Amino acid sequence: MSKNTDELFKNVIAHAKEYGFVFPSSEIYDGLSAVYDYGQFGSELKNNLKTYWWKAMVQMHENIVGIDSAIFMHPKIWKASGHVDGFSDPMIDNKDSNKRYRADQLLEDKIARYDKDGKTDKAEALQIAMDEALKNEDLPRLRELIIEHEIADPVSGTRNWTDVRQFNLMFSTQMGAIADDADLIYLRPETAQGIFVNYLNVQKSGRMKIPFGIAQIGKAFRNEVIARQFIIRMREFEQMEMQFFVRPGTEMEWYKQWKETRLQWHLALGTDEAKYRFHDHVKLAHYANAAVDIEYDFPFGFKEVEGIHSRTDFDLSQHQKFSGKKMQYFDPELDADGKPYGNYIPYVIETSIGLDRMFLLTMINAFDEEDLSTDEKQDSRTVLRLHPCLAPVKAAIFPLIKKDGLPEKAREIMDKLKLDFNLQYEEKDAIGKRYRRQDAIGTPFCITVDHQTLEDNTVTIRHRDTMQQERVAADDLDKIIGKLVSWKNLLS
């Protein structure tokens, strides 16, 4: 990371806090690691990103509908999805090499070694002891076994081990008022399962025909071992996911199509194409037969913002198995032989974007420190060049000075416009200062009421990016601003 990009990232974080976009969670209590709150402008920007995604994915597609499923779900769902078994491993660190291992794997290796050396008695005894400890989730016992059997770190060669700790990706809590009897409930680590378990409900109630999609925006929770880099990896984060159900055998066409469609969604915001790249997964997850990330060139390197996965019929098949409910779809369309495709479990293409990462990307991409120095005077401004559709505040209204009836006139204009747009009114400080303050939060337009306004009802409208002004009729403002902040600019 060069000094410049490092500085940029730090400046964006500082700017985000100073201007009410992102605050560290629980800050007055020293903060809570890897949890952040969105402030007055951050939540507006975040909502606008959600709206853009929802409109592009749901409203623009007749065969995609949205849902909002609960964060709490039946614990069996996470058994079926593979999250319970796949993501709770007993881990142990070697203090000398700083390497981390799965405790059970170290023991398995030792058992294999005993077997190879013909010490089958020892191998068997250790196997039984280990299985017992794993079954009882007896972590101290696992460590004892590692010590007893003199297992050394292959890297450092030492036996200087930490305690065995359980790393579980999922947060858990209890359902029911009496903790003793309560069932263990997980906070969902992904929103996708809420879609899969409702796939039949939606398909039937909406009379959906394949191919069709179900979209959802919602919070997910992962107990990351290490969470860092601001809002890139948070313990509580928000996903925007769409699961697209297709006929088996057609999944690769759809995979390719969604890959392109999703990249276009990003590029429509005007971001430099060179900032984006696709990253194909070589090693695939257990449920996928193809996977690609859309990566953005953050100041600390290319990082995943969105994933497009071909998830096969893994999830629906698993739910069919675990719930005992048929997940199949009857496809009445005729194939090449003139026979209906009939019953099958659909294949799924998933598009999944991290809203918080998208938010950070948007902030970094918009952040600009512009040098406006002239020979006489040093000057600079900090401006967020947000797309007008995304800007938290669409316009600010200023009386040029705080007297002569200008504030009243400005208020009058504001009262009409605020029905359509999120606005700010400011009369304090010099006009230039007010312009700069709006630049810092990305407000695309500033409307100024001056003495001429009182005579002919015209105002000046000042554009954030160019700092140019034009004089327009106050009565036309709703049309002028409406056109510039319309979602049509992004969707068509």
Next chain:
RNA sequence: GCGGAAAUAGCUCAGCUGGUAGAGCAUCAGUUUCCCAAACUGAAGGCCGCGGGUUCGAAUCCCGUUUUCCGCUCCA
């Protein structure tokens, strides 16, 4: 999790070999001002991250702890 660094007003920072806190900007109340920041007057704002120790006395020295940053590690 390991190693290194940092933490003083809302922000950026100063504060000497220990003697109980300072600037600029921002904020607030006025003054001034007809279009691009830092004009004038005044006010407010600090358990010097937290806890302990050394000392007559700690922002300053020592130990612990929390948080953040950097590297390593991890990342379905």
